[in-house]
Amino acid sequence: MDLTEHFKCMAITTFIGYKALLNNETPVACIIKDIKTNKIISIGYNYTNKSLNGTQHAEFIALQRFKNKNINYNDLVLYVTVEPCIMCASYLRQLRIRKVYFGCGNDRFGGNGTILSIHSDNLLNSTYQSICGICRTEAIQLLRNFYIQENESAPTPKLKKNKDIESKLFPPNQFTITKEEFIYNLGEERLRIFEDGSLELTPRLNEGYNVKDFLKLEELKRIPFLEQELGDITQQQIDSFGSLFYSIEGDGSINYEMVVLKYTT
Amino acid sequence: MQPESHVDLKNGILYNRLKQIKLDNDIDSEWPEKIPVWSCYFDPKTTSKFLNLVKVFNDDDLKHLKRLIKIDDKIRGLICPGPESTKEEIKKLFKDAAFEYHDLELVEVPAHGAKSIETTLKWASIWPLNWKGNPNHQMLNKLSFDIEYESKMVNKLLETLQENTEFVSVTIFVKNNHIELIETNKFEDKLHPQDHAIMKSIDKIAKNELYKRKNYPDEEIGYLCNGYHVYSTHEPCVMCSMALAHSRINKFIYLKETNSGGMASSYYLGDRDGLNWKFQIWKWIGSDEVERINELIRVRQELKEY
Ligand SMILES: [Zn+2]
Ligand SMILES: [Zn+2]
Numbered sequence: 053m054d055l056t057e058h059f060k061c062m063a064i065t066t067f068i069g070y071k072a073l074l075n076n077e078t079p080v081a082c083i084i085k086d087i088k089t090n091k092i093i094s095i096g097y098n099y100t101n102k103s104l105n106g107t108q109h110a111e112f113i114a115l116q117r118f119k120n121k122n123i124n125y126n127d128l129v130l131y132v133t134v135e136p137c138i139m140c141a142s143y144l145r146q147l148r149i150r151k152v153y154f155g156c157g158n159d160r161f162g163g164n165g166t167i168l169s170i171h172s173d174n175l176l177n178s179t180y181q182s183i184c185g186i187c188r189t190e191a192i193q194l195l196r197n198f199y200i201q202e203n204e205s206a207p208t209p210k211l212k213k214n215k216d217i218e219s220k221l222f223p224p225n226q227f228t229i230t231k232e233e234f235i236y237n238l239g240e241e242r243l244r245i246f247e248d249g250s251l252e253l254t255p256r257l258n259e260g261y262n263v264k265d266f267l268k269l270e271e272l273k274r275i276p277f278l279e280q281e282l283g284d285i286t287q288q289q290i291d292s293f294g295s296l297f298y299s300i301e302g303d304g305s306i307n308y309e310m311v312v313l314k315y316t317t
Numbered sequence: 318m319q320p321e322s323h324v325d326l327k328n329g330i331l332y333n334r335l336k337q338i339k340l341d342n343d344i345d346s347e348w349p350e351k352i353p354v355w356s357c358y359f360d361p362k363t364t365s366k367f368l369n370l371v372k373v374f375n376d377d378d379l380k381h382l383k384r385l386i387k388i389d390d391k392i393r394g395l396i397c398p399g400p401e402s403t404k405e406e407i408k409k410l411f412k413d414a415a416f417e418y419h420d421l422e423l424v425e426v427p428a429h430g431a432k433s434i435e436t437t438l439k440w441a442s443i444w445p446l447n448w449k450g451n452p453n454h455q456m457l458n459k460l461s462f463d464i465e466y467e468s469k470m471v472n473k474l475l476e477t478l479q480e481n482t483e484f485v486s487v488t489i490f491v492k493n494n495h496i497e498l499i500e501t502n503k504f505e506d507k508l509h510p511q512d513h514a515i516m517k518s519i520d521k522i523a524k525n526e527l528y529k530r531k532n533y534p535d536e537e538i539g540y541l542c543n544g545y546h547v548y549s550t551h552e553p554c555v556m557c558s559m560a561l562a563h564s565r566i567n568k569f570i571y572l573k574e575t576n577s578g579g580m581a582s583s584y585y586l587g588d589r590d591g592l593n594w595k596f597q598i599w600k601w602i603g604s605d606e607v608e609r610i611n612e613l614i615r616v617r618q619e620l621k622e623y
Contacts (some may be wrong), residue, residue, distance in 0.1 A: 104530075105523030106541045106563040107516065119509055138586065139559035142579070146510040146556065161559075161592060168584060170555055175577040 053239030055186070056255040058153055061131045062087060062187040063266035064092070064275065066155070069133050069194050071282035072097035072110075073315060076183040079194045082110040082132035083275075087150065093128075094118070096278050108256045111140040115147060117277075126150050135184065135228070137161035141170035145180060152182040155191030157228060165228030183229060183237045185245075185253050188296050189222050189306055190263045196295060197315040220308055224249040244304075251304030260302045264294030326454045332464045335570070341363075342584035343451060345436040349427035351443070353399035354379065355407055357418040371396050381430030383445040399423050403542065420530045442601060466494060467570065470548045471601050474572070475609050477501065478550055482620055488514035489548040497522070497545075515549070515557035519564050519573035541565045545613055550610060552578035558586035561596065568597045573609050 061083060065154060069081035077098045084094040096114025100106050110132060118125075125147045133155045141163025144152065152164060152171070162171040164182035215216040227234060227246055233248045238253060245251045255261055272278065272285050279285055295313045298306050324330075329337030334448060359367055364385065374397035377408045384396045385514060396407055411418055412460070426444035430452065431437040437448040449455065473496070477487045483503045490498040498521060500514035510516065519542060526539050542564035553561065558579030561569060569587060571580075579586040580598055587596045 065384050103519060103523055104526045105539070108523075109520055109562045112511070116511055119511060137559065137563075138584075138592075139556050139563060142554060142559065146554070165561075167591070173583075175555065175583055278619070286547035 053241070054256055055238065058131075058186050059255040059261065060266045061092075062133070062153065062155060063190075064272065065131045065133055065261045066187055066190050066194060067267055067272065067290070068097055068275075068276055068282070069191075070289075070296075071285075073194065073284055074289075075102075077101050079198050080110050080132070080134045082114050082130055083264060084114050086131045087115070087129055087130065088127050088160055092275055095275060095281075097282065107139065109137065109140050111136055111143060115149075129153070131186075132216055133187070133194065134158050135162040135164050135166055136171075136182070138163035138168055138170055141168075141182075145171060145176055145178065148178050149180055151180055153186050154182065155186055156188045156195075157184060157226070162228075165184065177208070181229075181233065181237070183233070184227055185191055185225060185238070186193050187263055188253055189300070190224060192222055193297055193312070199257060222306065225252060248304075252300045252306060254300055254302065254304055258302045260300050260307075262294065262299040263297050264290065267293070318435075323435075324451065324457050326451075327456060329453070329457065331457070331462060331599075333556065334464065334601060335462070335467065335599040336602050337453075337457070338444065338567050338585065338588065338598035339453070340579045340588045341428075341575045343432050343453065344452055345433060349429060349431070349440055349443070352378065352428040353398040353423040354382075354426050355399060355402065355421065356393055357396065357411075357421040358388070358393050359416070359418045361387070361392050362394055363416065364394075366414070366416055367392075367394050367418075370410060370416060372397075373410070374401055378428075381446055382426055383447060386445055387517055388394065392455040396421075399599070435543050440604070451494075463494075468603065468606075470496075471572065471603070471606050473499075473549050474548055475606060475613065479611050480533070480608070482617060485617055486514060486551045490517060490518050490542070491546045491548065492544050506618070510554075510556055511519070515547070515553050515560060518547075519560055522564075534611070543567070546570070551575050552580050552582060555579035555586065558584075559592075562587055562592055562594045566596050568599070570599045570601055572601050572606065573614070574600075 055075050065081050066082050069079040070084065070302060072078040072081055080156050081095065081097040083092050085091065086093050094114045094117050094190060096112065097111035098110050109131065128149055129151045130144065130149055131153045135154045135156065135157055135158040136152065138161055152166065157166040159280065161167060171182045191283040225245070226249060233286065241257055242253065245253055269285065269287050269290060296315060298310050298312055301307055323332045329339060379395055380396045383396060385392050407450045409419060424444070427440050427446060430446055431440055432451050434448055437446050440446055472490060474487045474489060477499055478484050484501045486499045486503045489496055498518045500518045502508065502514050521540055529536055530538060545566045546568040547561065547566050549569070550573060552571050552574045554575070554577050574582050576582065581600065586592070587598050
């Protein structure tokens with residue numbers, strides 16, 4: 053099964069998260085794709101700091117644009133760097149979104165399987181599928197860059213807690229979907245990754261990738277709302293973005309030998 | 318412990334009108350979850366030196382534990398939670414202070430205190446715990462409510478609902494005993510989730526704060542909905558319940574449960590550990606108001622069917 057299209061969508065989403073970081077927001081972002089036209093029709097990024105509204109998560113920003121429009125949410129697929137929180141998971145379900153793809157799990161608030169399974173519980177009728185693990189390490193790495201920055205500006209009266217933020221190893225890759233869902237959505241030939249815990253998904257089996265491979269300036273410039281809301285995009289930005297992430301090898305292992313940079317303001 | 322006269326500790330009811338909505342009951346599990354904590358042995362004469370040295374660590378996660386236990390002619394002391402510091406860091410701290418110790422090692426201790434004296438004693442076989450009484454009972458006894466004010470707000474909900482037969486639910490946001498917002502929902506086939514009364518209120522409070530910071534920079538700034546008490550005719554959905562937690566409210570009072578509610582009907586959002594924020598949840602059980610809302614709901618259902 054070729055997952056290139058999903059990786060491309062998630063690479064764009066991760067780049068939007070980076071733009072949010074440049075705008076002093078938590079680097080969590082999403083895009084909405086219309087399956088009828090296969091086009092990205094909206095983007096979202098955390099907007100809680102600027103709006104002073106703790107509910108303005110990426111999913112809300114992306115979908116509230118359609119609030120008074122006639123739209124069939126069942127045609128829409130969401131790609132989001134971090135698993136939707138409990139609130140957003142319920143929001144997506146009430147809107148009857150078609151499907152969700154996310155990068156890394158949300159250990160604190162995850163509503164698509166990590167803490168609660170709001171996408172599939174029996175409180176409401178319609179459920180949605182939520183597939184994890186596309187560009188997982190990149191989503192985590194981007195968040196780490198945000199917390200490094202926060203930590204360095206925060207006063208530390210007591211000994212610094214070792215929160216593992218700067219250590220390079222990523223937590224084990226545990227899928228929040230069933231084996232059947234994995235096979236159906238990500239391919240039986242990748243089951244090894246489902247079972248192993250230390251390997252990452254790649255777009256094509258036995259081929260490695262780096263998230264920056266999927267980004268093209270002209271394409272990014274055409275993403276709706278992106279430049280208007282988060283500022284102009286330059287090739288230099290794409291390059292700085294690319295320097296933050298480890299490559300993934302063909303066997304799904306992470307290339308920790310690579311030198312990656314830390315984001316600084 | 319003598320309960321205050323308005324407190325029903327067993328059922329978590331205050332003034333016969335407010336019932337506490339709480340995720341866990343007062344029954345302890347057989348054995349507690351455990352956390353690793355650094356510990357070492359030292360001479361009893363150096364106890365005060367030890368206590369002084371470990372002050373640099375955050376002890377929030379250790380408050381339920383006895384810090385020191387006597388073993389033969391030695392003291393075994395807890396230093397700090399495992400993830401807080403490395404063995405090397407602790408060694409260096411002790412070496413720099415010329416503090417003598419031995420057997421610096423991680424020990425697995427109960428992650429939280431017990432809810433009864435019996436369990437406290439039982440769990441002491443793992444590590445001795447402090448017992449200061451049932452934490453929830455202590456909290457209930459200490460709470461001070463202006464029950465007349467709470468009653469007034471609940472009746473305000475009902476009055477507003479009664480104003481218009483199209484209204485199906487009402488929510489009031491209060492800060493410092495001042496009504497900041499009253500939002501209603503009408504019956505609609507396809508109510509957009511962001512039009513739920515709670516989401517509308519949170520949005521208005523944020524916009525108001527933005528406006529205030531811009532135009533009246535000298536006024537005290539607000540942080541999300543922190544400090545707010547929220548009153549609602551109904552238990553909110555999962556989205557709205559979690560939105561209240563994200564918004565850092567302090568107290569929520571409602572009258573009626575709903576099928577897809579996110580509090581008493583399912584996940585007790587607002588009273589769950591680990592979600593970064595908890596707030597008090599109360600269900601109003603005063604019989605006059607309960608009868609009145611049942612009647613108002615009945616009328617609305619009849620109209621809907623009609
Ligand atoms: Zn969210
Ligand atoms: Zn709601």
